Amino acid sequence: MAGHIQDRWFKTQTGPDGKTARVKTDRHGTGMRYRARYIGPDGTEKSKSFPDGQKRLAEKWLSQIEADMTRGQYIDPRAGRLTVRQHAERWLASLTMDPGTYVGTEQRIRLHVLPHLGSRSLDSLRPTHIREWLRKLQDGGVAPAYQRVIFANFSGMLTAAVEDRLIPHNPCHSSSVRAPKLDPRHIVPWQRERVLAVRAALPKPFGAMVDLAGGCGMRQGEVFGLAVDDVDFTEGVVHVVRQVKLIAGHQVFAPPKGGKTRTVPLPETVAQSLEEHITQHPPTAVALPWRAVDGPPHTASVLFANREGRAVNRNVFNRLAWRPALDAAKVPRGRENGMHALRHFYASVLLDAGESIKALSEYLGHHDPGFTLRTYTHLMPSSEKRTREAVNRAFGGGPDADDGPTTAQAA
Numbered sequence: 001m002a003g004h005i006q007d008r009w010f011k012t013q014t015g016p017d018g019k020t021a022r023v024k025t026d027r028h029g030t031g032m033r034y035r036a037r038y039i040g041p042d043g044t045e046k047s048k049s050f051p052d053g054q055k056r057l058a059e060k061w062l063s064q065i066e067a068d069m070t071r072g073q074y075i076d077p078r079a080g081r082l083t084v085r086q087h088a089e090r091w092l093a094s095l096t097m098d099p100g101t102y103v104g105t106e107q108r109i110r111l112h113v114l115p116h117l118g119s120r121s122l123d124s125l126r127p128t129h130i131r132e133w134l135r136k137l138q139d140g141g142v143a144p145a146y147q148r149v150i151f152a153n154f155s156g157m158l159t160a161a162v163e164d165r166l167i168p169h170n171p172c173h174s175s176s177v178r179a180p181k182l183d184p185r186h187i188v189p190w191q192r193e194r195v196l197a198v199r200a201a202l203p204k205p206f207g208a209m210v211d212l213a214g215g216c217g218m219r220q221g222e223v224f225g226l227a228v229d230d231v232d233f234t235e236g237v238v239h240v241v242r243q244v245k246l247i248a249g250h251q252v253f254a255p256p257k258g259g260k261t262r263t264v265p266l267p268e269t270v271a272q273s274l275e276e277h278i279t280q281h282p283p284t285a286v287a288l289p290w291r292a293v294d295g296p297p298h299t300a301s302v303l304f305a306n307r308e309g310r311a312v313n314r315n316v317f318n319r320l321a322w323r324p325a326l327d328a329a330k331v332p333r334g335r336e337n338g339m340h341a342l343r344h345f346y347a348s349v350l351l352d353a354g355e356s357i358k359a360l361s362e363y364l365g366h367h368d369p370g371f372t373l374r375t376y377t378h379l380m381p382s383s384e385k386r387t388r389e390a391v392n393r394a395f396g397g398g399p400d401a402d403d404g405p406t407t408a409q410a411a
Contacts, residue, residue, distance in 0.1 A: 003038025003065075005058050034058045038065055040076060048077065079166040080123025085114050087122055087166065091157050099292040100247045100254065108150045109157065112137060122167050125158070127174035134180060147180035186378045189348035190341050194331060201328035203321055208277040209304060212238075213342035215270040217364045220339040221245055222256055224312045227300040228283040231274060236266045240365065242300065244288070244311045251311050253288045253298045256365055264363045277303065286311045347372075348379050 009028040014020050032049035036058045040046045050058040068074040088109050095102055116133050117125070137147050155172035162170050171177065199210040212223045221243035230239045241261045245254040255261060284305035289295040304312050323333055331337055343364065350360050361372035 003036060003062055005055060005062065006035040006037055007033060007055075008035055009033050009052070036062045036065075038062060041069065041074060042076075046077065075165045075168055081121050082166060083118065084120055084122060084125070085118035087161055088114060088118070088157060091160050094160075098254070098259075099252075099295075100245050103248050105153050108153050112142070112150045113154050113157075122158075122161055125167070125171050127171045127176050130171050130174070130177045134177075138180070144180050144182050148182065151179050187344050187375065188336075189344045189379065194329065195342065195345055197329035198325050198331060201325035205277075205281050206304065206317075206321055208273045209339075210342060211270045211273040213339055214345045215267050216264045217343050217346040218264075219243065219257065219343065219365075220314060223339075224302070224304060224314070224317075225253060225300065226303050228278065228303060229301065231266065231271075231303075233266070233271055233275070236268075236271065237263050238266050239263050242298075244314070246314060247293055250293045251288055251313060252291060252293060252295060253300065254291050258365070258367050260365045260367065262362060262365050274303070284309050344376075347376050351376060351379050352381060354381070 008031070009025055010022045011025050012020050013023050033052040034050040034055050035047050036050065037045060037047040048058075048061060050061075065074065092102075092106050092109065095105070097105070113133075116136055117129065120129065134147070134151065137150065142150070151172070155170060158167070158170040158172055161167050195210060195214050199207050202210065209223050212218050212226065213220065216238050218226070218238075218240060222240050224244035225242040226238070226240075227242070230241060232239065239261070240256055240263070242253050243256050245252050281303075283301035283303055285299055285301050286305060286309070287297050287299040288311060290298040302311065306312055306316070318338070322339060326333055326337060347360060347364065350363070357373050357376075358369050360376070361369040364372065366372045
């Protein structure tokens with residue numbers, strides 16, 4: 001056994017004749033009778049008390065402690081007394097993620113977890129507390145997609161507590177706990193006319209942004225961070241290697257989302273637009289910290305800058321340029337009509353031309369072609385017509401196809 005059981009109601013005394021006898025202690029009949037004591041892996045003594053009549057239960061508990069130590073599954077009973085707030089502070093301080101991701105994670109834990117669960121000890125957390133917390137997020141009007149991110153952050157924090165041997169299980173993994181469901185919606189890509197209308201309504205120095213986002217599938221921050229050296233007009237490609245990112249209100253240069261740099265085809269129409277833009281608005285050398293607010297300075301000759309010659313701030317751009325352009329083009333404001341809508345337009349054009357999901361995923365900078373497929377599968381052309389034509393050609397009775405993946409790739 002890992003330790004021993006102390007009976008605090010009796011003690012052994014040695015009499016004048018050298019014989020031992022059990023005698024009552026001053027505690028006899030009051031308080032917990034048995035104390036199970038053992039030495040933990042850290043070398044300190046630990047214990048747990050049990051009432052009269054539960055000596056067998058104390059022995060069983062002590063045997064379980066010994067078995068856990070042998071299997072390497074021991075958890076200090078006192079470790080889980082840390083509050084969720086205390087563990088969150090330690091966990092956040094240990095993270096080594098991208099600075100921008102860290103800021104978002106810290107904000108979600110601080111604003112949406114700690115006010116509800118911060119004072120509760122880790123070992124007291126039960127699935128019912130998680131379900132009640134999720135319901136509060138829902139009733140508070142938090143968007144389902146944002147609820148999922150908050151839930152994932154909190155679950156990750158509790159998984160770290162399990163791996164640090166603070167608690168035995170993560171209550172977020174309980175079968176009775178369900179991650180918030182996303183509202184089912186299909187992306188409805190813009191039509192060409194809408195794209196051109198918004199482009200025409202933007203201030204002249206920013207018109208080419210639409211061509212890059214809608215013709216190369218670039219994200220807004222990637223467009224803001226594109227330098228003239230990243231565009232290879234000879235090879236007809238754009239190297240997407242940086243973005244302008246906001247971290248706690250401060251602009252920095254950073255790698256594209258997920259650190260995934262990529263090279264995308266540069267269509268001739270977009271190349272012509274960029275050449276005209278460069279002639280009218282020469283690139284501007286902009287210096288920003290790299291990756292973090294206190295990071296080393298990084299300079300790039302960006303294609304788009306504000307009137308002061310600094311990097312374009314997304315909040316200012318959206319407020320003073322993008323939304324007024326939507327209004328002028330009679331496009332409803334809303335998240336679905338942000339600049340990201342141009343990436344959806346790009347995806348719809350490529351899929352309609354027969355481009356493969358794998359290639360589209362690479363051009364968009366997605367981490368997984370499966371994600372691309374789940375996002376855009378409803379935009380893929382129906383296979384019925386292609387099937388009929390393929391069989392007709394096989395039997396010599398159908399027309400030659402003039403489209404398909406090879407055609408799209410050759411264009």
